[in-house]
Amino acid sequence: MGSKEFRDTLLDVYSMQFKDYDDFVKKYGQWLSKGNAQTAISLVAVYFSEMGLLLYKKIIDIDFTYNLIGFFHVKIFWEKTKPLIVGLREQFNDPTVFLWLEYLYNEIKKREPKLKKAEMEVFNRSSRD
Secondary structure: OOOHHHHHHHHHHHHOOOOOHHHHHHHHOOOOOOOHHHHHHHHHHHHHHHHHHHHHOOOOOHHHHHHHHOOHHHHHHHHHHHHHHHHHHHHOOOOOOOHHHHHHHHHHHHHHHHHHHHHHHHHHHHHHO
């Protein structure tokens, strides 16, 4: 996530402008095409989905996940792409499209105030030492 390529891809997604699935298709083309927008969204969505699946399977825990990736980019990415993902789920009649991305977003969002507080306590303790 800290690589220049990932950061650039994330910023590409953030700069996209679309209201919903139909608007995305009109501006960027069909989802199942070889476009830059589709590739950028897929790359980031797969990364966050993999983190969500690891969290669900308890391979990583919520504290580790939050400390590793935070909530900032997960929140912005999910809220930006949610209209597209909802449209994809409808188009393909598959409610599991990027399910683990949504799971990651929901799990961190539920716990974010507590996680942020705990992280700040650790930071404050270490800065006093």
